[in-house]
Amino acid sequence: RPRAVTIGEGLAVLVAQPGPLEESETFDRSAGGAEANVATVLTQLAVEAGWISRVGDDGFGRYLTGHLRARGVDVSAVVTDPTRPTAMYVKERGGGSGRATDLAARDSRMLYYRTGSAASALSTADLAAAAGLLDRCALVHCTGITTALSESATELTEALIALPRRGRLVSFDLNFRPALWAGRAEQAAEILARHVRGSDVVFLGADEAGTVFGTEDADELRALFPEPGQLVVKNNEHSVTGFSGPDRVEVPALSLDVTERIGAGDAFAGGYLAALLHGRPLEQRLRFGHLCAAAALTGTGDVAELPAPERLAALAACSGTDWT
Ligand code: KDG
Numbered sequence: 001r002p003r004a005v006t007i008g009e010g011l012a013v014l015v016a017q018p019g020p021l022e023e024s025e026t027f028d029r030s031a032g033g034a035e036a037n038v039a040t041v042l043t044q045l046a047v048e049a050g051w052i053s054r055v056g057d058d059g060f061g062r063y064l065t066g067h068l069r070a071r072g073v074d075v076s077a078v079v080t081d082p083t084r085p086t087a088m089y090v091k092e093r094g095g096g097s098g099r100a101t102d103l104a105a106r107d108s109r110m111l112y113y114r115t116g117s118a119a120s121a122l123s124t125a126d127l128a129a130a131a132g133l134l135d136r137c138a139l140v141h142c143t144g145i146t147t148a149l150s151e152s153a154t155e156l157t158e159a160l161i162a163l164p165r166r167g168r169l170v171s172f173d174l175n176f177r178p179a180l181w182a183g184r185a186e187q188a189a190e191i192l193a194r195h196v197r198g199s200d201v202v203f204l205g206a207d208e209a210g211t212v213f214g215t216e217d218a219d220e221l222r223a224l225f226p227e228p229g230q231l232v233v234k235n236n237e238h239s240v241t242g243f244s245g246p247d248r249v250e251v252p253a254l255s256l257d258v259t260e261r262i263g264a265g266d267a268f269a270g271g272y273l274a275a276l277l278h279g280r281p282l283e284q285r286l287r288f289g290h291l292c293a294a295a296a297l298t299g300t301g302d303v304a305e306l307p308a309p310e311r312l313a314a315l316a317a318c319s320g321t322d323w324t
Contacts, residue, residue: 002277003137004042007052007160008035008146009119012060012088015300021092031067032089032302034143034175034266041270041292043072044306047277050074050137052130054118060086061118077130084121087114091262106258112179123152124159138277141171141269144192148180154191161198172199173269176208189213201276202228203269206235232286234268240290244282251286254294254319263302268293270304287321
């Protein structure tokens, strides 16, 4: 089995009932954190995945590591910091109650409670401590969320892209979260562009790329970023365009009834990366990414729970992908 590692913050997620937050009396607890989500997709797809992170010595931290361990993710490199809390966020959801809300029925809003969290203290020391795990893997994945957590986390991700590759690929998902850049907003575009240029596999949402880099157009983004061997530009429900060396492939999105969107990008990245690590061609990687994203789009949590392998293979066959 191929091996991969992801690096980032995990969050306990409290999913509100649909409608204005002030009317939600109960919350469903679940798990989130873009890089952790990718790790759980990878382990469901016959990739051995580890997660490098920090959590607090609290119930949410134990819940998150337990959640990942139960899905086969190697959490041996996760550090417990007794001086800082585990991060959490509240997911406010649109629609449902029929009362006034500024969110559309399928949309939601993330309310972060993560300032000073355990994972915001991630630093280059964590990279050094996890050297054994990194040395054994074919791919390491992080996102613009990891980079945005703090200055020490930016140093970590910068060090990661500067490390000698030794055959390992670095994957980076832009995941632009403006709230996390408060206080460093004017540096965000420059820092993120450096990460895009320094990575081997890059995922950009067209809308976030428009905000950060000034264009949503896939070909213009490729012209701006010719460096990564693989660049994937996702245009939400419309299509995804993948560039791999000289190849350019565009695949339409699946048409489906969306329950809730958060986590779909992570599921896409996990599906694409698993297909890449299993040696699938570009078009199949893109189609498989969409299929995994569909699993996240049809539930209210951030984590994609994929069907069992034989059902997944049958679904993949429906979209022209061989997953056996
Ligand atoms: O991509 C989904 C993530 O955004 C979610 O799980 C929470 O990692 C998260 C973040 O920082 O927004």
